[in-house]
Amino acid sequence: MTHVLELENVDVFYDQVHALSDICLKVEEKDFLAIIGPNGGGKSTLLKTILGLLKPTSGKIMLYGKSIQKSLGNIGYVPQFSKFNRKFPISVREVVHLGFLKNKNSPFAKYKELDIKKADDIMKQLDIFHLKDRQIGQLSGGQLQRVLIGRALAVEPKLLLLDEPTASLDASAKTQIHEVLKGLNKEMTIVMVTHDMSAVSTYVKNIACLNQKLFYHGQPLLTESILGQVYGCPIDMIAHGVSHRVLHKHKEN
Amino acid sequence: MLEEIFRYQFLQHAILSAIFASIACGIIGTIITEKNLIMMSGGIAHTAFGGIGMGYFIGIEPIFGALVFSIVAALGVNKIHKKTHTGEDILVGMFWSLGMALGILFIWLTPGYPPELSSYLFGDILTVSKMDLYMMIIVNVMIVGIVGGYFQQFKAYLFDEEFAAVIGMKTSYLEKIVFILIALTIVILIRVVGIILIIALLTVPTAIAKEFSYDLKKIMILSSLVGILFCLFGLFISYLLQIPSGASIVISLVISYLIICIIKNKIKKGKLSI
Ligand SMILES: Nc1ncnc2c1ncn2[C@@H]1O[C@H](COP(=O)(O)OP(=O)(O)OP(=O)(O)O)[C@@H](O)[C@H]1O
Numbered sequence: 303m304t305h306v307l308e309l310e311n312v313d314v315f316y317d318q319v320h321a322l323s324d325i326c327l328k329v330e331e332k333d334f335l336a337i338i339g340p341n342g343g344g345k346s347t348l349l350k351t352i353l354g355l356l357k358p359t360s361g362k363i364m365l366y367g368k369s370i371q372k373s374l375g376n377i378g379y380v381p382q383f384s385k386f387n388r389k390f391p392i393s394v395r396e397v398v399h400l401g402f403l404k405n406k407n408s409p410f411a412k413y414k415e416l417d418i419k420k421a422d423d424i425m426k427q428l429d430i431f432h433l434k435d436r437q438i439g440q441l442s443g444g445q446l447q448r449v450l451i452g453r454a455l456a457v458e459p460k461l462l463l464l465d466e467p468t469a470s471l472d473a474s475a476k477t478q479i480h481e482v483l484k485g486l487n488k489e490m491t492i493v494m495v496t497h498d499m500s501a502v503s504t505y506v507k508n509i510a511c512l513n514q515k516l517f518y519h520g521q522p523l524l525t526e527s528i529l530g531q532v533y534g535c536p537i538d539m540i541a542h543g544v545s546h547r548v549l550h551k552h553k554e555n
Numbered sequence: 556m557l558e559e560i561f562r563y564q565f566l567q568h569a570i571l572s573a574i575f576a577s578i579a580c581g582i583i584g585t586i587i588t589e590k591n592l593i594m595m596s597g598g599i600a601h602t603a604f605g606g607i608g609m610g611y612f613i614g615i616e617p618i619f620g621a622l623v624f625s626i627v628a629a630l631g632v633n634k635i636h637k638k639t640h641t642g643e644d645i646l647v648g649m650f651w652s653l654g655m656a657l658g659i660l661f662i663w664l665t666p667g668y669p670p671e672l673s674s675y676l677f678g679d680i681l682t683v684s685k686m687d688l689y690m691m692i693i694v695n696v697m698i699v700g701i702v703g704g705y706f707q708q709f710k711a712y713l714f715d716e717e718f719a720a721v722i723g724m725k726t727s728y729l730e731k732i733v734f735i736l737i738a739l740t741i742v743i744l745i746r747v748v749g750i751i752l753i754i755a756l757l758t759v760p761t762a763i764a765k766e767f768s769y770d771l772k773k774i775m776i777l778s779s780l781v782g783i784l785f786c787l788f789g790l791f792i793s794y795l796l797q798i799p800s801g802a803s804i805v806i807s808l809v810i811s812y813l814i815i816c817i818i819k820n821k822i823k824k825g826k827l828s829i
């Protein structure tokens with residue numbers, strides 16, 4: 303069986319910095335994978351490498367058994383930090399519509415009626431429909447974040463990569479986004495970088511612990527020793543509010 | 556003046572070139588403003604001076620020299636910036652003065668002082684030739700055709716390059732096309748306002764248009780119209796008062812931008828106090 307995503311012995315360097323070392327990871331269809339790990343652990347780097355924005359120095363990445371260049375347009379991406387100019391003359395609705403441009407290299411590209419309707423539905427789902435005509439500079443951080451999620455959904459991807467999508471959202475918005483993702487997960491595979499342990503415990507199917515190396519990949523049952531290895535410190539900093547399912551009781555002999 | 560327009564070809568050329576220059580400016584000016592390429596464009600324009608000097612030196616039409624130099628500068632800065640970690644503005648600064656230095660050197664090497672040199676530096680819309688006009692028409696057709704035809708793609712690329720790449724757009728092509736179009740625009744503007752004043756013509760109409768719209772397409776169209784209006788106005792003033800046309804166009808543009816800003820501020824304050 304071909305996996306949605308397959309990484310084999312992937313190494314990534316930024317000049318001297320060895321950001322990812324020997325990563326092997328297989329993601330199955332309809333998985334909801336959370337990537338956790340400390341700051342600087344290489345989570346964003348991993349997503350960018352999967353997207354082809356960074357070139358691995360060695361190793362192989364396959365999407366549906368093909369190289370990334372051939373599967374662009376199948377992936378939706380919500381970046382952790384977006385580099386665009388917030389003053390750019392573009393409205394919320396137009397940003398969401400950009401997702402429909404996937405693999406469109408023909409001139410005079412027009413959006414179909416159906417696409418426009420879909421975009422409206424996506425905006426309603428994310429609670430940003432009333433903002434649709436706003437210029438994107440006139441949004442709050444959390445609202446902008448939802449617009450970017452909307453844009454990624456408009457791609458209608460088979461694989462959705464999200465880099466800390468709920469970092470700037472309030473508690474109810476977080477739950478709302480996680481619920482939306484849970485619904486989407488019926489149709490697509492989701493890989494999400496997050497520091498939100500309560501989301502990990504309630505929503506995701508598998509987790510991957512990343513700190514330069516991949517320390518753990520499997521069900522969200524973590525032992526203290528794995529967490530200690532990944533975070534390199536006692537886990538009580540992340541143990542707050544973590545349900546028992548995530549933080550597996552360390553068995554004492 | 557109307558009668559003279561029908562009588563004198565140079566005035567007809569001047570009016571047509573004001574219109575064509577403004578259309579190119581409106582579209583490309585919006586692109587460089589939104590993509591933060593203003594200094595880059597200034598650098599390309601000044602590098603073109605090297606080409607003008609070279610034109611005089613080897614005895615070809617200087618504007619063709621400018622064309623070669625500005626395209627090489629545009630693509631060169633982009634390429635070196637990607638290959639090394641040198642900041643773009645450092646490279647722009649370097650090309651900027653290198654181009655000027657080469658121009659000075661070539662002109663020094665050429666016997667005699669080239670008579671129309673100042674028209675390249677400061678522009679002279681009243682001496683635009685038929686060939687210049689043809690060049691403007693070709694560049695305008697290219698710009699309107701390419702940017703108009705691939706408008707959605709350009710919008711995606713200008714707004715967020717990373718996302719455009721992720722959804723499978725050929726961003727490296729789009730980037731090269733943008734740089735070549737900037738270089739071409741600069742070359743046709745050299746005849747109208749001159750190397751030194753180009754930046755104003757590229758940025759002020761867009762700045763004025765941005766006061767009135769948040770829509771990329773509208774900003775492009777509006778800044779083209781604003782450009783046409785003020786180029787013709789500046790041309791009229793220059794003809795009337797017998798002052799240099801490049802200067803009168805740029806000065807009227809900047810003054811009207813300031814007036815618009817002041818009026819807008821007044822209106823805003825008025826609204827607040829009510
Ligand atoms: N552009 C860059 N140039 C050089 N080094 C970088 C660059 N981006 C990231 N790094 C380094 O690569 C490593 C991984 O960074 P990355 O951004 O992937 O971490 P992360 O897990 O996403 O962290 P966070 O939780 O803070 O988002 C870090 O050591 C970082 O210093």
Ligand SMILES: [Mg+2]
Pocket residue numbers: 345346347382465
């Ligand atoms: Mg990160």
